Amino acid sequence: MADVKLLGLWYSPYSNRVEWALKIKGEEYEYIEDDLHNKSPLLLELNPIHKKIPVLIHNGKPICESMVIVEYIDETFEGPPILPKDPYDRAIARFWAKFFAEKEPATGKSFFLKGEEQEKANEETYEMLKVLDNELKDKKFFVGDSYGFADIAANMMGLWVGVFEEASGVLLATREKFPNFCAWRDEYINCSQNKEYLPSRDELIAYFKARFQAVKSAAK
Secondary structure, rough: OOOOEEEEEEOOHHHHHHHHHHHOOOOEEEEEOOOOOOHHHHHHHOOOOOOOOOOOOOEEEEEEEEHEEEEEEHHHOOOOOOOOOOOHHHHHHHHHHHHHHHHHHHHHHHHHHHHHHHHHHHHHHHHHHHHHHHOOOOOOOOOOOOOOHHHHOOHHHHHHHHHHHHHHHHOOOOOOOOOHHHHHHHHHHHOOOOOOOOHHHHHHHHHEEEEEEHHHHHHH
8 A cells, every 4th residue: 555645734725635636536645734834844854945835745755736746646546537538628627727826826915915915916816817707607617527637726716715705804706796706616615526625614714714813913
């Protein structure tokens, strides 16, 4: 049996992507929780370049970057495929994964920054939401007819953005402006197929409410 360990953070969408992939494959693994504010020597040893979670350790060898890890899991372990078999569909799935990697950082800044930086991040996020709202018209999935690689990459937009909105009181994606995106997001978090892979929304909201409150208190 393979020796598989995952170094992550329970509230991180990037860790969740890797756990999702491992669960699809039915692969057993040891989960090791790290500390964002006091990074472990193990993390610094295994990912000395970026010093970030997640890190998958497979038979003693580390693999870094969430979607790189997801692709590695798909290629390495038996089980249902995560990337589509069709070359064109695979290319489209990778396109959307790259899109999220490039555009999502602005979304986080919309919630965690203030002033001009926040305004700029909001503009970038609205442009991203426009693209997604247009793409997701009458669609449940980014590629094909089931959840897969692109949908795993979309977990920040599918779950975490709504959590950030509720926890912070900052509303970015309204049904009036982005009806297709919001319909897709509702399906994403309520679909029974996804629920077993996603963390508890209530627990995430409680965690991030406390985090946003701590930031407010520190700013006073």
